[in-house]
Every structure is written in C-alpha cells, then in structure tokens.
Amino acid sequence: xxxxxxxxxxxxxxxxxxxxxxxxxxxxxxxxxxxxxxxxxxxxxxxxxxxxxxxxxxxxxxxxxxxxxxxxxxxxxxxxxxxxxxxxxxxxxxxxxxxxxxxxxxxxxxxxxxxxxxxxxxxxxxxxxxxxxxxxxxxxxxxxxxxxxxxxxxxxxxxxxxxxxxxxxxxxxxxxxxxxxxxxxxxxxxxxxxxxxxxxxxxxxxxxxxxxxxxxxxxxxxxxxxxxxxxxxxxxxxxxxxxxxxxxxxxxxxxxxxxxxxxxxxxxxxxxxxxxxxxxxxxxxxxxxxxxxxxxxxxxxxxxxxxxxxxxxxxxxxxxxxxxxxxxxxxxxxxxxxxxxxxxxxxxxxxxxxxxxxxxxxxxxxxxxxxxxxxxxxxxxxxxxxxxxxxxxxx
Numbered sequence: 001x002x003x004x005x006x007x008x009x010x011x012x013x014x015x016x017x018x019x020x021x022x023x024x025x026x027x028x029x030x031x032x033x034x035x036x037x038x039x040x041x042x043x044x045x046x047x048x049x050x051x052x053x054x055x056x057x058x059x060x061x062x063x064x065x066x067x068x069x070x071x072x073x074x075x076x077x078x079x080x081x082x083x084x085x086x087x088x089x090x091x092x093x094x095x096x097x098x099x100x101x102x103x104x105x106x107x108x109x110x111x112x113x114x115x116x117x118x119x120x121x122x123x124x125x126x127x128x129x130x131x132x133x134x135x136x137x138x139x140x141x142x143x144x145x146x147x148x149x150x151x152x153x154x155x156x157x158x159x160x161x162x163x164x165x166x167x168x169x170x171x172x173x174x175x176x177x178x179x180x181x182x183x184x185x186x187x188x189x190x191x192x193x194x195x196x197x198x199x200x201x202x203x204x205x206x207x208x209x210x211x212x213x214x215x216x217x218x219x220x221x222x223x224x225x226x227x228x229x230x231x232x233x234x235x236x237x238x239x240x241x242x243x244x245x246x247x248x249x250x251x252x253x254x255x256x257x258x259x260x261x262x263x264x265x266x267x268x269x270x271x272x273x274x275x276x277x278x279x280x281x282x283x284x285x286x287x288x289x290x291x292x293x294x295x296x297x298x299x300x301x302x303x304x305x306x307x308x309x310x311x312x313x314x315x316x317x318x319x320x321x322x323x324x325x326x327x328x329x330x331x332x333x334x335x336x337x338x339x340x341x342x343x344x345x346x347x348x349x350x351x352x353x354x355x356x357x358x359x360x361x362x363x364x365x366x367x368x369x370x371x372x373x374x375x376x377x378x379x380x381x382x383x384x385x386x387x388x389x390x391x392x393x394x395x
Contacts, residue, residue: 034066034075038083041107042066042073045086049099051121056088056097082110089117091143096120106132117164118143125149126165131156138162142188145169150189155180164188166213174199174214188213190237197221198238207231215239215261223262225250232256239285240264247291252277261285263309268292271310276301283307287333290314300325311357312336319358323347331355335381338362343385348372358382366393 034042039062046060059071066083067075076084086108090097098121105114106129114133116122117140125148126141136157146168154163155177163184170192178187179201185208194217202224209230219241227236228250234257243265251260252274260281267289275284276298282305292314300322306329316338323332324346332347335357342365348356349370357378364384376389386393 033081035080035082037107037109038075039066041102041104042070042083042086044102044104048102049097051096051098053095054090054093054097056090056093076110079110083108084110085113085115086111087113087115088119089115090120091118093118097122100124101127101130103127103129105130108133109135111136113138115140116144117141121145123147126151126170128153133157135159137183140164141168143167147171149173150175150178150194152177154178158182160184161208162186166190166192168192170194172196174202174219176201178202182208184209186211190215190217192217194219198224198227200224200226202226209233211235213237214241217241219243221245223248223251223267227251228253230254234258234280237261238265242266244268246270247272247275247286249274251275254278255280257281259283263287263289265289270294271296271299271315273298275299278302280304282328285309286313287311288313292316294318295320295323297322299323303327305329306352307331309333310337314338316340318342319344319347319363321346324350326350326352328352333357334361335359335378336361340364342366343368345369348374 042060046057049057056071059069066073067081072086072088073083074085075081097119100123105127111133112135115138120143122144123146126146128151131151131153134156137159139160140162142164149172150170152175154175158180160181161183166188173196174194176199179199190213197220210232212233215237222245223243225248228248233254236257239261246269247267249272252272255277257278258280263285268291270293271291273296279301281302284305287309294317295315297320303325305326308329308331311333318341319339321344324344329350330352339361340363343358343363345368348368353372356372356374359378360381363382366387367379367385367390379385379390
C-alpha cells in the first residue's frame with residue numbers, strides 16, 4: 001500500500017513542478033514586457049527623430065521588448081517593467097542626430113534618468129511635460145540645439161540630483177522654482193543665452209550642491225550673497241556674463257571650493273580678504289573685470305593654489321610677497337593692471353612656476369634672477385623694468 005501511494009505521489013510532484021515553472025516563465029515574460037504607456041512614449045520619441053545617421057534607434061521596433069533589446073533603454077523589473085532610464089549619448093559620434101523631444105516624454109512616469117548628451121542637432125523647446133517626471137534624478141540634455149525657455153515648473157523635479165542643460169540655445173531667465181531642487185548636486189546651464197539675474201533663492205536651494213556653472217550667458221545684476229551658503233560647493237563658474245557689483249564676502253565661506261572663475265564680467269570693488277579662507281582653492285580666475293585696490297596678503301593662505309589669473313583689472317599697489325607661499329603655483333597672470341614697485345624675488349622664484357606675466361603695469365627696478373624660462377613679453381609695458389630678459393639696467 002505504501003509503494004502504491006509513493007507511485008501516485010511522483011506524477012503529482014512532477015505536475016506541480018511543471019505548473020510552477022510554467023507560471024514562473026509566464027510571470028517573467030509578463031514582467032519583461034514593455035509597459036504599453038512607455039512603449040507608446042518611446043515610439044513617439046523615435047518618430048520625432050528626423051535623422052538618425054548612426055542608427056542609434058535601429059533596435060526600437062514594436063515587435064521587440066523595449067526592456068530587453070532596445071539600445072539605451074533600461075527598465076525596473078520590480079515595478080511592472082516601467083522604463084527607468086533613456087540614455088542616448090552622442091559625444092563620440094561623427095554624425096549628429098536631429099529631431100525634437102515630444103510632449104509624450106512626460107508619460108514615462110517611472111523615469112529616473114534621461115540622458116541625451118551630445119546628440120548635437122536635437123532642437124525645439126524642452127517640453128513642459130518633462131516636469132511631470134517627478135522620479136527623475138538625472139536630466140542631461142547638454143550639447144544640442146534646444147531653444148526657448150527652461151520650463152518654469154522645473155522645480156517640480158524634487159528628486160533631481162544632476163541637471164545639465166549646457167551648450168544649447170536656451171533663452172529667458174533662470175526659473176525661480178529651481179531653488180526647490182533640494183537634492184541637486186550638479187547644476188550646469190552654461191553656454192546658452194540666458195538673461196536676467198541669478199534667482200536669489202538659488203543660494204538657499206540645497207546644501208548638496210557641489211558644482212554650479214552659469215558661465216557664457218547674458219546674465220546681469222549682482223552676485224547673490226546666498227551663493228556662499230553652499231558648504232559642499234567645489235566648483236563655481238560664473239564667467240563671461242554681465243555681472244556687476246562686488247564679489248560677495250560670503251564667497252569666503254565656500255571652504256570646500258577648488259575652482260572659482262568670475263572672469264569676463266563687469267565686477268568692481270576690491271578682492272575680499274575673506275577669499276583667503278579658501279585654503280583648498282586650486283584655481284582662481286578674476287580676469288577682465290574692473291576690480292581695484294590691492295591684493296590682500298591673506299591670499300597667501302591659499303596654499304593649494306596652482307593657477308592665479310587677476311589680469312586686466314584695475315589692481316594696484318605692490319605685488320604681495322605672500323604670493324611666494326604657493327608651493328604648487330604654476331601660473332601667475334597679473335598683466336594689464338596698475339601694479340607698482342619691484343617684482344618680489346619670492347614670487348618669481350616659486351619652484352613650480354611655469355607661466356608668469358606682469359606685462360602692462362607700472363613695475364620698476366631690476367627683474368630678480370629666476371629659474372623659470374620666462375619670455376621678455378611677460379615684462380613688456382613696464383617702462384621702469386630692466387634686467388634679463390629685458391635690456392640690462394643702466395648704472
């Protein structure tokens with residue numbers, strides 16, 4: 001009786017196993033199936049691409065699963081196979097992709113990453129519907145030809161960590177709602193045609209901000225003090241705009257800053273002594289402004305500095321000997337100012353010095369002996385200077 005019972009149990013176990021495996025396979029196939037809403041949105045995007053010479057979208061066909069075989073598409077299989085990332089990067093492609101982003105992009109409700117970097121010819125406006133993608137963490141549209149304004153409701157994307165819209169043709173102001181992006185770490189809007197002022201709340205937007213680049217736009221007004229409220233900021237570039245006023249003293253609170261570029265604006269006033277607090281700073285570029293006064297000796301506290309460009313301003317007084325504190329300084333650009341007195345021996349003999357330019361100032365006296373190979377052009381425009389590589393001093 002026991003043997004007969006065992007014989008009956010074997011087929012039952014086999015049948016149960018087959019049913020389980022079949023169900024698991026069907027479930028897996030169902031999970032991997034592209035969600036119909038996402039499928040439609042992606043096919044809309046493909047239709048909006050008018051030229052795809054590199055055939056980046058060749059795998060985007062309705063007969064295949066977008067989560068399985070579509071180039072640049074990945075899905076979250078734990079969330080009913082919703083599309084979580086669309087990544088089409090054209091930085092190293094010879095031929096540009098042309099087209100627009102359709103409004104239906106906003107239907108990809110589980111999208112975490114949208115990266116269309118360097119496709120070169122994507123144009124038209126950035127659709128407002130992108131701001132419905134509230135799970136979005138990475139939005140990178142750099143290196144295209146998008147035009148129009150940044151959507152005013154960009155602040156809805158409160159999960160955003162990375163926002164790069166640089167290298168496009170965007171116009172209009174920076175939306176004040178951008179200050180709502182409390183998780184933002186990287187903000188790059190450079191190389192556009194943005195106008196207006198920097199929204200004051202941008203300084204209060206997030207303590208996580210590490211990189212802020214608004215360079216090469218048409219921005220105006222004063223630099224907000226609130227920018228100095230970002231303790232984790234290590235790269236700040238506001239160059240080549242039309243900013244006026246003085247450099248805020250609060251910038252001296254950015255003690256994690258490695259690179260500061262405020263060049264090619266219309267800034268005036270003195271260099272704040274508080275900048276001497278930036279002990280991690282490696283590159284300071286303030287050239288082509290109207291900054292006046294003397295260089296404060298506290299600048300010598302920036303002991304990690306390797307690049308210093310204060311050229312083409314209205315700076316005067318003597319070149320401070322404290323510049324000689326920089327053990328790693330390779331470049332000193334002080335040309336086109338009103339510096340007077342002699343060139344400090346401590347400065348011109350910095351061991352690591354490679355580039356030194358004090359041309360077009362009011363310097364005088366004999367050029368100190370130096371190890372660096374410095375051309376005579378670096379000293380021209382100082383009638384009182386003499387000695388190698390200029391003509392010898394008269395006795």
